[in-house]
Amino acid sequence: MDHFEMRDGVMYAEDVNLETLADAVGTPFYCYSSATIERHYKVFAAAVAGLGDGDPLVAFAVKANPNLSVLATLARLGAGADVVSGGEMARALAAGVPANRIVFSGVGKQPHEMAAGIAAGILQFNVESEAEIAMLAAVAAAHDARVDMAIRVNPAVNPGTHAKISTGGQDSKFGIPIERAHAAFVMAAGYASLNPVGVAAHIGSQLTDLSPIESCITRLGELADGLRAAGHSVSRIDVGGGLGVPYRADQPAPPLPHVYAEMVARATKGWNCRLIFEPGRMIVGNAGVMVAGVILVKDGTTKRFVVCDAGMNDLLRPSLYGAWHDIRAVTATGTTMTATVVGPVCESGDTFADDRVMDSVQAGDRIAFMTAGAYGATMASTYNSRALVPEVMVKDGAWSVVSERNQPAAMLALDTRAPWL
Template sequence: MNHFELTGGELACEGVPLTRIADEVGTPVYVYSTATLERHYQVLREALVGAGLGDPLIAYAVKANSNVAVLSTLGRLGAGADTVSEGEIRRALAARIPAERILFSGVGKREAEIAFALDAGVLEINIESEPELELVEKVARAKGVRASVALRVNPDVKAGAHDKISTGKADSKFGIALPDVERLYAKASNSPGLRPVGLACHIGSQISDLASMDEAARKMRGLVERIRAEGLSLERLDLGGGLGVPYFNQPEPPPPSEYAAMIAGVVKGLDVQLAFEPGRMIAANAGVLLARVLYVIERPDGRRFLVLDAAMNDLLRPAMYDAYHDIRPVKPREGEAVAYDVVGPVCETGDTFARDRKLPPLQPGDLVAFMTAGAYGATMSSEYNSRPLAPEVLVKGDRHAVVRARPSYEDMLSRETAPDWL
């Protein structure tokens, strides 16, 4: 569910017409709905608690949408943060998410980042390899502390809608291979610099069925039982995120209630604190990218190009993943649908959002909204072609605020300097 609906003949976010935001802020611009963010978090939490899973930690995956206002919105509801860099930890802290609700994941943590995480007092560091285990131990001992760690397991389960977002197979760079987990957990347990608290896994993103998640969860339960059988303490099990969202051209993914029931069946009687790392399922449908039509170009062969002021630097997913985003006119015109190639102004053929997409008739100056753009939209954007980053706007009821301003060209140039020999 999202809160972007036609009201009085035009698309609005909650109680704010998108035309108002476009007129005030300009385009392209990301627009986020507070009501949708809150609802998605609450529905997931209610499903997990209602399935008898205790008081789970829902650590929102910051990489999906790292805007501090978004993080603060979720943090006020009790969400934690799953982070993969020092920068993301700093964002979570800036959003007043307590350190004891922050997880630090990622396959390539630098020594300085590990030191920062320990100084900040994060809940746990998710270890992805034996060399990383040794580095965390070294940093912790130098600081005279015991680092709380969990081992991220690669359960060798294929999942995810695209190979680039599938992270659970044995050939993936992520996680510790199944045969090494028990040995490394024992190694961590015997270290004066480490305090192993549990296991973690995350097998991919945009998962549309529960079979792969069920398989991974069962493998994780087996590991928990074997590690405890060795007399070692294990208190937390992090089952990651990855449950898909509807991109309008795909089957409806399982609801959180079915996901929670599946997890409850797998972990029944295990007596472990559970953690989850949802990102896309909370943020995706909570945001749109608003763009304006620059030109409508018709070729002699009848092909029509809809040229927008938004480009692949603003929304990379179609170019990188062949991802589908529903495109909706903000003020739909009457008339028969027309097939367009929807493109941006960047000098790349890959700067194409859709081909032969049937849309209502559009004219230069019209506004369109890319739906389900709240996750992996702004966070993956860049200044390619020296295009300023799109601003971000958060809506709550009939109010809205710019939560990241569009940088000026002077702002962009001020970050660069010429050496003295020039």
């Protein structure tokens, strides 16, 4: 569920009128609902509470939405953080996430990022190659530290999602192939500066079928059993994240958290270790919308185009993945039209929807791109020298700009002329 609804013909975010908000901050902008973020986290955390041996860690996947206010909202509820860069770790710490609730994943950690994680005292590193094991061992030794780490496994499981967000197949760059994972754990145990505590996996994003996730978890359990049989301690298992959200009302909803938790309970029975979860999209996906203004409606030879002031640089998912976002008029019009919704970017790929049946709109109207809270603003760019759009958070009837629009002058200030020009 979410807290975006129509009242008297106008879309509201909680108790904030989005037309009024658009007048105040300009379009395009992202809007996040605090109530939706809070509810989704609480529902997920309650579903997995008690699983495993001890308090499970719900580590929000920061890549989904790294906005400081989003992270602070989750930190206040007790969330940890799954980070994949030093920048994400810095954001999580700044938002109030305790270091001992941060997991550092990612296939390309650099030594300075490892050093920052060690200095901060994060919970663990999820290591993704034998080369990274050696690198982390050297960095930890240089800092006279012994760091907790887990082996991230590539379980060779097809998650059945888009190829560009699939991370568990045999050809994926992520993780250590499962047939080498046992040896990698033994390798890590041979370093005095490393403390291998567990195994981890994450097979992809926007998963709508639990079967691949269960297969992955089962393989993690088999690996852990083999390690224990060989005399190693396995105290933590990170089962990843990836649960999908409903982007289209005409398609079946993905499994709910309690159904997912029932599967995890079944698959991890008897493991006797702490479980780590990495939800991202399912926490923030439909907690956000992007609001854009209609510049004009243009009739082409075979199509009608709605040209809006948001572009693929602001919301990349439709162009990159062919992803669907419901598009609704912020003020109800009572009629529909078939149109292709595009932005002003100088690319044919700057298309949000093709021949979409949608609310009728005209120049000056506002439209909302629904379920834009995950992988929206975080993937934005300044392509075509376009400003990054602001992000706004609402709570009840209050709102706050939590990331400012960067103006052309600010972008120019980052450049300098070469001395010979």
